Amino acid sequence: MELISIIVPCYNQAQYLDECLQSVLDQTYANWECIIVDDGSQDNTKEVANKWGALDTRFKYIYKLNGGLSSARNSGVSAAKGEFILPLDADDYISVDYLTLAMNQFNLNSNLKLVYSLAQKFGEINSLWELESFSLKKLAETNIVFCSGVYRKKDWINVGGYDVNMIYGLEDWEFWIALLKKGGEVYRINKICFFYRIKTVSMITSLNHSQKKEMIKYINIKHVDFFIEHLGTFYDLNNKINFEKKKTERKLKSKKYVLKLFLQTFFKLNIQIQ
Structure with missing residues (x-):
């Protein structure tokens, strides 16, 4: 049974951390470690994380100076011992069988690079997150995969990790493009296994037009070959x-x-x- 490393970046989100980590503890797949990366929080993130570490040694705590989401995820993946990685933001949670269902697919198909699932929004909005079925063309048009997909650590190494230049967000979209543009299959589990918290204020809702435009421009330049191949010149x-x-x-x-x-x-x- 392969080890899965669950990476939970946390920046001043201690109030949500218990629900997130409880969903990890409840997994039917037992061979996991969970690395909580405190990205310079000013709340009680350390206290909450250490409480879970005392409860189960599979929970590990890392502190770093604030460097943004990409930097925090990279720190967690760098410290990870697992062959497989699952990023999970501190304010979201997963179903009890997500890891089991994901690993079933990896064991069936060695060509898989990414496994994710259907998703549900909760919080300010409660509804199915209607994301289009995966294709590279659709991925070129917009991000159709949430951040919490399962992939191999070696593939994270091959693409250079999450791009720390994505300081305003959309870092998961850039990462999926880097991960998948040179090949590899993708599988979406036909079940809701990921729950995405909708808040009045979040990193995405705070992203203004000029910041989003800057990030999209950066992605377009970095992956111009990908966009031309799937969208044309x-x-x-x-x-x-x-x-x-x-x-x-x-x-x-x-x-x-x-x-x-x-x-x-x-x-x-x-x-x-x-």
Whole structure:
């Protein structure tokens, strides 16, 4: 039974840590270690982490100066003894059978590079997280895999870990591109095994337009070969945009189309009012 190292970065999120670590302790797959990386927290993260370490020696605590999420994950993976890695943010949690189901797939298919699952949002929003089925083309368009997927440590080494230049977020999207763009299969477990906390304020919600634009630009430059392969050249994209623009203009000039659009909108509004 292969060892899985669960990496839990924590920056001032001690209030959520118990629920996260309880989900780790409850795993049906027993051969794991959980490395809690305190990324310079100013709350009682150390106290909470050490409580779990006293309860079960598979929980380990690391403190480092604040360096951001990529840096914290890299510190945890560097210290990991497991062949397999599962990143898990301190405010999220996993189902009791996630590790078992993931390892079943790795044991069935040696070509797998990543295993993840269906996901559920909870907190401010409670609903299924509707992510599109995996393809490299879809991954080129947007991130369709949450951060908590299982992969091999050797693959983390091969791609140079999480990119510490991703200081504003989207680091998991960049990592999945780096991990998968040169090959390897992906499997999504057809069961909700990951629970993603939605908060009023989080790293993602705090990401403003200019910061997001900067991160996307960085990813585009770093992985330009990947984006061209799956989305086409900038010339192709520009032609596609112009084609769609002209098609829309032709439709808007059509009286029949405009009338149809008006009637659809009118009846929709009328139904909502009633």
